[in-house]
Amino acid sequence: MTFVSVVGARPQFVKLAPICQAFAELENGIGGVIEHKIIHTGQHYDDAMSRVFFDELEIPSPDINLDVGSGGHGAQTGEMLARLETQFIADKPDVVIVYGDTNTTLAACLAAAKLHLPVAHIEAGLRSFNRAMPEEINRVATDHCSDRLYAPTPAGVRNLDNENLAERTVFSGDVMRDTVIRNLAIAERRQQKSAQDSEEAYALLTLHRPSNTEPELLAALLPSLDAIAQKTVPLLFPVHPRIKATVSDISSRLSPAIRLIEPLPYLEMLCTVKQASFVLTDSGGLQKEAAFLETQCITLRDETEWTETVDIGVNRLTGINTAAIDKAITVAMQQRFDANTFKALDECFGNGQAAKLIVQDMISHFSQQ
Numbered sequence: 001m002t003f004v005s006v007v008g009a010r011p012q013f014v015k016l017a018p019i020c021q022a023f024a025e026l027e028n029g030i031g032g033v034i035e036h037k038i039i040h041t042g043q044h045y046d047d048a049m050s051r052v053f054f055d056e057l058e059i060p061s062p063d064i065n066l067d068v069g070s071g072g073h074g075a076q077t078g079e080m081l082a083r084l085e086t087q088f089i090a091d092k093p094d095v096v097i098v099y100g101d102t103n104t105t106l107a108a109c110l111a112a113a114k115l116h117l118p119v120a121h122i123e124a125g126l127r128s129f130n131r132a133m134p135e136e137i138n139r140v141a142t143d144h145c146s147d148r149l150y151a152p153t154p155a156g157v158r159n160l161d162n163e164n165l166a167e168r169t170v171f172s173g174d175v176m177r178d179t180v181i182r183n184l185a186i187a188e189r190r191q192q193k194s195a196q197d198s199e200e201a202y203a204l205l206t207l208h209r210p211s212n213t214e215p216e217l218l219a220a221l222l223p224s225l226d227a228i229a230q231k232t233v234p235l236l237f238p239v240h241p242r243i244k245a246t247v248s249d250i251s252s253r254l255s256p257a258i259r260l261i262e263p264l265p266y267l268e269m270l271c272t273v274k275q276a277s278f279v280l281t282d283s284g285g286l287q288k289e290a291a292f293l294e295t296q297c298i299t300l301r302d303e304t305e306w307t308e309t310v311d312i313g314v315n316r317l318t319g320i321n322t323a324a325i326d327k328a329i330t331v332a333m334q335q336r337f338d339a340n341t342f343k344a345l346d347e348c349f350g351n352g353q354a355a356k357l358i359v360q361d362m363i364s365h366f367s368q369q
Contacts, residue, residue: 001094001367002035002036002092002094002095003023003035003036003037003096003097004037004095004096004097005019005036005037005039005097006039006096006098006099006108007039007040007041007099007217008041008080008087009043009102009104010053011100011206011284012054012100012104012105013181014048014053014057014266014285014353015099015175015176015191017036017057017059017098017179018175018179018182018354019097019180019358020060021034021058021182021355022356022358022360024036025356026359026363037093038060038064039063039066039084040062041066041083041084041088041104041108042066042069043069043070043104046187048322053265053266053301055182056183056266057179066083066087068083069214072105076103077103080104080108081107081110084112085107085111085114088111088112088115088117089111089115093117094118094226095117095119096108096117096118098120099121099364100123100125101126101135101136101305103124106137106138106141106142108309109141109142109146110141110245112143113146118147118366119146119147119148119174120146120150121142121150122358123144123152124142124143124149124152124156124160124169125149125152125156125158125160126138126156126284127140127159128304129138129285130303133211135284135305136305137214138328139305143160143163143165143273146168148361148362148365149165149168149170150170150172150354150361151171152174152176152349153174153348153349154171154347155307157169161280170357170358170361172356172358172361173351173352173353173354174288174311174349174357175358176285177288177349177351177352177354178355180270180289182276182352183270184293184311186189186267187266187267187268187270187271188268188271201277202233202235203232203235203236203277203280203329204238204278204279204280205235205237205279205280206238206240206279206281206282206286207221207237207240207281207282208240208242208284209283211301213240213246215246215249217248218360219245222250222258223253223254224322225258225325226255228326228329229255230255230279232368233277234256234257234258234259234330235258235259236276237258237259237260238262238269239260239262239263247260251283255294258369269287270293273290273293273295274291274293274295276290278329280296280298280325280331281297281345282300282302284305285302287299287306287315288349290315291309291315292314292349295335296316296326296335296336297315297319298316298318298325298332299317300320300325301317301319302319305330312348313341314337316331
C-alpha cells in the first residue's frame with residue numbers, strides 16, 4: 001500500500017514527524033510492503049518556516065514539492081487543488097493523509113475525494129465555532145469529506161459525533177505531544193547560550209492570524225503589549241515573515257521590552273517556550289505546546305479550538321483587550337502545574353503514542369477496503 005502525506009505549513013511538519021517515524025518503524029518490521037511518500041505544497045516556503053523543520057525533526061525530504069507559495073485563500077487553495085489532482089492521477093496513491101486545518105489540508109482532501117481516493121484526517125474534530133476563521137471552514141469541510149478521522153482529544157470525538165461522523169472517528173491522542181516528548185531532551189542538550197536562555201525572565205509572544213495582524217490592529221496592539229511588558233517581563237517576539245514589514249514600521253515606537261527576533265527553529269522554540277514565564281499567542285498549536293511544556297498560555301483570541309487547555313486551567317482567552325491581557329498575565333505568573341494538571345493533559349491529549357496508533361489503524365482499516 002502507498003500512503004501519501006500532504007503538508008505545507010509549519011504546524012503540519014511538526015505533526016508529520018512522528019507519523020514518518022511510525023511508518024519507518026513499521027516498514028523495517030514488515031519488509032517494505034508499506035510505502036509512505038511526502039508531498040510539500042510549498043504553502044510555507046521560507047527556510048525558517050519549512051526546511052529547518054525537516055532538518056531538525058529528521059523528516060525525509062519531500063518526494064515532491066509543488067512550490068505553490070503564498071496568495072489569497074482562493075487562489076492558493078485552487079492552485080494546490082489543481083496541482084495535487086494532477087499528481088494524484090499520476091501516482092495513484094492508496095490513501096491520502098492530511099493534517100490539521102490549513103489551505104493545504106483542504107486542497108489535498110478535495111483533490112483526493114473527487115478522485116475517489118481514501119482520505120485520513122489527522123487532528124480531526126477541532127471546532128472553534130467561529131466561521132469567520134478560514135481554518136474553521138477548512139476543518140469542517142475536510143472532516144466531512146474524509147474517510148477516517150483521527151481526533152486528538154475527547155472533545156474532538158464529541159464534535160464529530162454531533163455531526164454524525166462517529167463511525168469514521170478514532171480517538172488517537174495528539175501527535176504534537178508525541179513530537180514534544182521525543183524532541184525536548186534533544187533540544188535541551190543542543191541548547192546554546194543566547195538571550196532567551198539567560199537567567200533573565202521573559203515571556204514569548206507570537207502573532208500571525210490576519211484578525212490580529214492587520215497593520216492598523218498591530219499599530220495599536222504592539223504598543224499596548226509593550227506597556228504591559230515594561231511592568232512585567234520583556235516579550236520575546238519571533239516575527240512571522242508575512243508581517244515582518246508591518247512590524248518593522250511600528251518598531252520605532254516600541255521600547256526594548258519587546259525584543260524582535262527571527263522565527264525560531266523548532267528545537268530552539270521548545271526550550272524558549274519551556275523557559276518562558278508565560279506565552280502570549282494567537283496560534284493554535286502553541287496553545288498545546290505551551291501546556292505540554294508546563295508553561296501557562298494566554299491566547300489573544302476570543303475562542304479556541306483547544307477548549308481542553310482552558311478547562312484544565314493552563315490557557316486563558318483574552319482577545320486583544322489590554323485590560324483582560326494584563327489580568328490574565330497576573331494570574332498566569334502565579335499559576336503552577338500540579339499532579340492534577342498532568343493527569344488531565346494525559347487524559348485529553350494521550351501519552352505520546354498517537355502516531356503509532358494512527359499508522360497501525362490506517363493500515364488495518366484501509367487494507368480491508
